[in-house]
Amino acid sequence: xxxxxMAVIVVAGLAVAIVPGGSRTAEAKAADAAAMYVEETVVGTAEAKAAxxxVMYLEEMVVGTVLASQKMYTEEEVVWYRVELxxxxxxxxxxxxxxxxxxxxxxxxxxxxxxxxxxxxxxEVSVTLxxxxxxxxxxxxxxxxxxVGRGEMVNPGEGAVVDLGSPEAKVLVKMFAPLRPAxxxxxxxxxxxxxxxxxxxxxxxxxxxxxxxxxxxEMRREGVNCATVLVNNRMKFTLEGEEGARxxxxxHMPNEERSTYNSEDVIAVVExxxxxxxxEGEEGAxxxxxx
Numbered sequence: 219x220x221x222x223x224m225a226v227i228v229v230a231g232l233a234v235a236i237v238p239g240g241s242r243t244a245e246a247k248a249a250d251a252a253a254m255y256v257e258e259t260v261v262g263t264a265e266a267k268a269a270x271x272x273v274m275y276l277e278e279m280v281v282g283t284v285l286a287s288q289k290m291y292t293e294e295e296v297v298w299y300r301v302e303l304x305x306x307x308x309x310x311x312x313x314x315x316x317x318x319x320x321x322x323x324x325x326x327x328x329x330x331x332x333x334x335x336x337x338x339x340x341x342e343v344s345v346t347l348x349x350x351x352x353x354x355x356x357x358x359x360x361x362x363x364x365x366v367g368r369g370e371m372v373n374p375g376e377g378a379v380v381d382l383g384s385p386e387a388k389v390l391v392k393m394f395a396p397l398r399p400a401x402x403x404x405x406x407x408x409x410x411x412x413x414x415x416x417x418x419x420x421x422x423x424x425x426x427x428x429x430x431x432x433x434x435x436e437m438r439r440e441g442v443n444c445a446t447v448l449v450n451n452r453m454k455f456t457l458e459g460e461e462g463a464r465x466x467x468x469x470h471m472p473n474e475e476r477s478t479y480n481s482e483d484v485i486a487v488v489e490x491x492x493x494x495x496x497x498e499g500e501e502g503a504x505x506x507x508x509x
Contacts, residue, residue, distance in 0.1 A: 276348060276349050277346055277347065277348050277349070278308065278309075278310070278313055278314070278315055278346070278347045278349070279308070279309035279310065279344075279345070279346050279347075280303075280305050280306070280307065280308050280309065280313075280315060280344075280345060280347060281305075281306050281307050281308075281309075281342060281343070281344050281345075281366060282303040282304050282305045282306050282321075282342070282343060282345065282369070283303070283304045283306055283340065283341070283342050283343075283369025283370065283371055284301055284302070284303060284337045284338065284339050284340065284341050284342075284343060284369070285302040285303070285304050285320065285339065285371065286301070286302040286339060287299055287300075287301050287302075287337045287338065287339055288300045288301075290324075295328060296326045296327070296328060297326065297327055297328075298324060298325070298326045299324070299325045299326070299327075299337055300322065300323070300324060300325075301322075301323045301324075301325050301337050302320055302321070302322065302323075303320070303321045303323045303343075303345070303358075304318065304319070304320050304321075304369070304371075305317055305318065305319045305320075305321065306342065306369060306370075321347070321356075321358050322356050322357050322358065323345075323347065323357070323358045323359065323360055324357055324358070324359045324360075325337055325359075325360050325361075325363060326361065337363055338441055339373065339439075340368055340369060340371055340373055340440070340441075340451045341365050341367075341368060341369065341441075342365070342366050342367045342368060342369035343363040343364060343365055343366060344363075344364045344366050345360050345362070345363050345364070346360060346361075346362070347359070347360050348360065367452075367454065368448075368451050368452045368453065368454075369451060369452075370450050370451060370452060371450060371451045372387075372388065372389075372390045372450055372451075373390070373440075373451055374390060374392075374421070374423065375392055375423055375425065375436040375439070375440070376432070376435075376436060377425060377432030377433060377435060377436050378392075378423040378424055378425050378436075379397070379424055379425065379426045379429060379433075380410075380422065380423070380424035381421075381422070381423050381424075382410070382413035382414075382417070382421065382422045382423075383413050383416070383417050383418075383420050383421035383422055384417060384418050384419075384421060385421065386418075387416075387418060387419050387420050387421040388419060388495040388496065389416075389419060389420045389421070389449065389450060389488060389491050389492055389495060390420075390421045390423070390448075390449070390450055390451075391409060391420065391421070391422045391423065391447065391448070391449055391484075391488060392423045392425065392436075392440070392447070392448045393405065393406070393409065393422070393423070393424050393425065393446075393447045393448075394425045394427060394433060394436070394437050394440075394442060394445060394446050394447075394448075395425075395426075395427055395445035395446075395447075396426065396427045396428040396445070397424060397426045397427075397428070398428065401471050401472055401473045401474065401481075402445065402471075402472070404472075404473060404481040405447065405472060405481040405484055406424060408481050408482070408484065408485050409422050409424070409484065409485075410422070412485055412488060416492065419492055419495075419496055420488060420492065425437070427445070442469075444469060444470055445469070445470055445471060446468060446469045446470075447468035447469075447484050448468070449468070449484075449487050449488055449491055450491060453467060453468045453469050454466075454467050454468075455468070455487045455490070457483065457486050457487065457490065458490070466478060466479040466483045466487065467479060468483070468484060468487070472484075
């Protein structure tokens with residue numbers, strides 16, 4: 219292309235040079251027009267490539283946790299929500315987003331499907347986000363949220379029959395179960411002991427499924443329908459031990475042959491989370507270790 223542009227320029231120069239008095243011929247004018255067209259085409263192509271490159275950064279794929287969700291309005295059988303989404307991890311190494319960043323996201327779902335697809339608080343979702351349309355804007359948009367599990371968060375509930383420990387604790391245990399049966403009573407006793415040992419770093423809330431609607435209401439809010447122990451909103455963990463890693467699911471009845479956990483596993487999970495969230499040297503860890 220560069221050779222062709224040079225040729226056009228040379229022809230244009232010769233056309234002007236051979237005309238007496240420097241007057242411009244029709245051929246010279248045509249050559250100038252051709253040169254201008256080539257220049258505009260080259261510039262336009264560069265701009266198009268820059269625009270294509272920019273489009274690559276208009277979308278970000280992330281996994282994040284829904285911290286808050288609010289229904290906005292319904293438009294043409296589509297329900298729009300405003301969601302606060304905390305970024306947990308990004309798909310691209312060169313992402314402009316960082317783990318821990320909280321984004322305002324607009325999300326829509328067909329009205330006929332909203333009951334099963336509404337973005338529930340505490341869910342960890344995989345999502346493709348589109349950047350704010352306006353420069354300096356803070357509202358991202360997405361058309362789909364795929365639930366991948368429960369995200370980490372401290373989300374105290376209402377209606378607990380027992381509520382022990384500091385509201386400022388970084389570790390929150392919420393137990394939903396009929397509390398009198400022996401299998402669950404063992405977990406209750408261990409959690410009571412733990413709350414007494416760790417009153418500043420652990421908060422324990424017990425919800426009795428057998429005592430009225432308040433526990434059921436909190437279970438609906440959490441999206442659980444059977445006996446469950448949540449540690450910072452999660453029920454699935456990997457425990458490290460002398461025999462290697464072991465996965466536990468803190469749901470249904472414990473302490474049976476086919477159970478996915480036992481009562482001691484709950485305490486092991488909490489202690490593991492304490493070690494992670496209160497590293498040695500942080501305030502709280504120092505207070506406990508002081509004589």
